[in-house]
Amino acid sequence: MTTIRYLLLGLTFILYCSSQSNAIAAGFQLSQHSVSMEGRAIAGTGVAGDDLGDIFANPASLTLYDKREFQTGISLVRIDNEFNNEGSFQTLLSPAGAVRLPSSGRDDTSETSGLVPHLYYVFPSYEGFRFALAVTSPFGLSTEYDDAWVGRFHALKSELTTVDINPTIAYQINDRASLGFGLSVQYADATLSNALFLGPGAPQGKVKVTGDDIGFGYNLGLMYEFSDASRIGLSLRSKIKQELDGTRTITGTKIADGRVGAKAVLNLPETAYLSGYWPLSGAWGLFASLRWTNWSRNDEIRITFDDGAPDSVTPQQWDDSLMIAVGANYQVNNDWLLRFGVARDETPIPNSTLRTPRNPDTDRTWLALGASLAKSQKTTLDFTGVVLLAGAREINTTTNLVSSAPGAFTDMLVGEYPSSTAWALGLQLQHRF
Secondary structure (H helix, E strand, O other), X not given: OHHHHHHHHHHHHHHHHHOOOOOOOOOOEOOOOXXXXXXXXXXXXXXXXXXXXXXXXXXXXXXXXXXXXXXXXXXXXXXEEEEEEOOOEEEEEEOOEEEEEEXXXXXXXXXXXXXXXXXXXXXXXXXXXXEEEEEEOOEEEEEEOOOOEOOOOOOOEEEEEEEEEEEEEEEEOOOOEEEEEEEEEEEEEEEEEEEEOOOOOOOOEEEXXXXXXXXXXXXXXXXXXXXXXXEEEEEEEOOEEEEEEEEEEEEOOOOOOEEEEEEEEEEEOOEEEEEEEEEOOOOEEEEEEXXXXXXXXXXXXXXXXXXOOOOEEEEOOOOOEEEEEEEEEEEOOOOEEEEEEEEEEOOOOOOOOOOOOOOOOOOEEEEEEEEEEEOOOOEEEEEEEEEEEEOOEEEEEEEEOOOOOOOOEEEEEEXXXXXXXXXXXXXXXXXXX
16 A cells, blocks of 8 residues: 555656646757756766666666665756847738838747656566656646747747656566666647737737647667676667647637637657766766757647648757766765766757747756765655756747738747756655665
């Protein structure tokens, strides 16, 4: 009963907090699957051996944990995206030629905070096999702007929440090699809204599209131990196709107000990890990771409507991205352990014309610091602080104001998101039974 109570309480916690998740990695990928791993900027994830977050990145790492164990944690994420307008305009194609009008509205800042939780439980081993359950939020996004900002026809609110339930099995082939496999049952919920153009000088309406789905995927991994301490791992988390089904709601027009069915396909990409751990002299340990994400699957966002309205299409044409991370542990004494890490995280967005205010992403540098306190032989508390540095990025993106006549009346958002800093704070509990 104690085990069931732990799992039920933890799952409820995950479902509540994941509704407030916020992307802090490239694209809309979340890296908050372990507070300890965050303290090394996720360097060594999948082979570290000191945190159940290994299981998310590489299921073969489950063979490093031979006892019943429970872990849960949460990260508070804060991201501010300030926009400076630099000449946004609207273009009307008329028989006399193109007419350009300056866009109305003010600059704005999308200030968003979110909670990203995780939960892991390792069951007792059986005849050489190890079993675990992981509940995480692999992807998430949250941006929101004022109704009167200059880019309101491009975006107001954008939100994506995922909850991934991942039962995992691992087997140690021999003293050196282990294999792991897991199934993902993943819930996704999305909301997109923007202002609705009703004509020059006319009051604006608003359109909101919501949808959700449950998709399925898998993860698999291989881990090889060169000695009792040093090891390397290679793993893959599969793509998951989410066929979002929901509604489009229009308000503020007095004529077209109402709700109709809406659908969209969201391809959440594959992610591959290559990680290693090497003990150094004394109390130091060295970690490294390379993460590849197949964002090139993200070709467009296409929303279809049951009333026959034209599809809403936003080109993406993203590139694959890499994250390179290195980190270290330092064992201060029997009670305290310190972690350090630095990483470079590439954006998948190739240029300013494909960058949108829904996700004004750019390359980021991670600076991470963490610590663990062994409260007893069974219980450990982990703490982490991460700062992410993002450079300035331009945006020059166009949207159709009249969906039934593409190109006839457009709004071009021109401006800059200046250099910015995001941060994450994490707290985690590990308990061995």
